[in-house]
Amino acid sequence: MILDYDAPATWPAExxxxxxxxxxxxxxxxxxxxFATPYEYDDIIRRLYALLEPxxxxxxxxxxxTAREAEAILANGMFLPSVDxxxxxxxxxxxxxxxxxxxxxxxxGRHQADSPTRAGRIWFLFTRPHNDTGIEDFLRFWGGESLYAAIDRDPTLGPVLRSVGIPSVVEAAIPIALFPDSLGFESHIARQFSAWRAGHSYDGLPHDRVRVALPRECIRRIVxxxxxxxSELTGCDQYYEPL
Structure with a gap:
């Protein structure tokens, strides 16, 4: 079953x-x-992951x-980022x-692809992109953060990054077992559930990274x-600076 973080009513019954x-x-x-203790909370999160893992x-x-890159993802899945x-x-x-x-x-000569937070990691949001105001530059500059982070303001190189490719969102359904050392999305799921049951919203931004190549079977579509x-998925119509 696919868990949709934004729709708690559809989560697995267990x-x-x-x-x-x-x-x-x-x-x-x-x-x-x-009255809640950290031991109780940690135990709940541990047991929650066990239920989510399947x-x-x-x-x-x-x-x-680029069109070629999008076709390659749909055909072959996503490879791990690296300098090469x-x-x-x-x-x-x-x-x-x-x-x-x-x-x-x-x-x-200016990339940061060897950064330990970028190499060997593919990053994903678990809530729809329009909930995160920090995604704009990922859509605005080609090459990923490992390239644009150092040169987006460069008067020569920056504008080129804006001209290559098309803003895209890769939508995937990823086995939770691929996040064995999660960055805490289980806690976001717990908070999302509490807020839903209480009838109000929670504005957390759950995200994590996979450290293995993602097979094409996991790719649902590229928008x-x-x-x-x-526009609906990203909320780009509301951006101060248009894409």
Whole structure:
């Protein structure tokens, strides 16, 4: 079953039942903490992960892709980022005429693809992108954060990054078992459930990274600008600076 974080009513029955059994402790822990202990809360989160692990979770990767790159993801899935992978992307885009060899050399000399938070990690949001105001640059600049983070303001290289590819959202259904050392999305799920049962909203931004290549079976679709689906998914019509 695919868990849609934004729709708690559709979650697997065993997850809902477990959270209903523990919601009093969760509400107290998320609130005034009159009686809930960290040991109780940690045990709930550990047991919650065990219930989630057999399922997939709906996820979104926000990026900018050339037509060839999008076709490759749909055909083959997503590879792990690395220095070599980025250099290959740059060479391929140059060969397609996206930019000159001088620009390619500038990209190769200024990237941050060896950063430990980027290499070997594919990052995903578990809530729809329009809930996160921090995704705009992923859609605005080609090459990913490992490339644009150092050069987005460069007067020569930055504008080129804006011209390559199309703003895209890769929608995937990812086995939760691929997040064995999660960054805490279980806590977001617990908070989302408590808020839902209480009749109000929770504005957390659950996200995590996979450390293995993602097979094509996990890819549901790629939504691209300027389609209506893209606007609805990203909320880009509300951006201060248009894409």
């Amino acid at each position: 997850v809902i039942n477990f959270l209903d059994e523990t919601v009093a402790i969760l509400d107290d822990w998320h609130g005034v903490q009159r 399922h997939d979770i709906l996820a979104w990767h926000n990026t900018r892709l 992978a980025l250099l290959q992307r740059i060479d391929a885009a140059q060969a397609e005429g996206a930019f000159s060899s001088a620009i390619a050399d500038g990209f190769k 691209t600008f300027p389609s209506a689906d893209f």
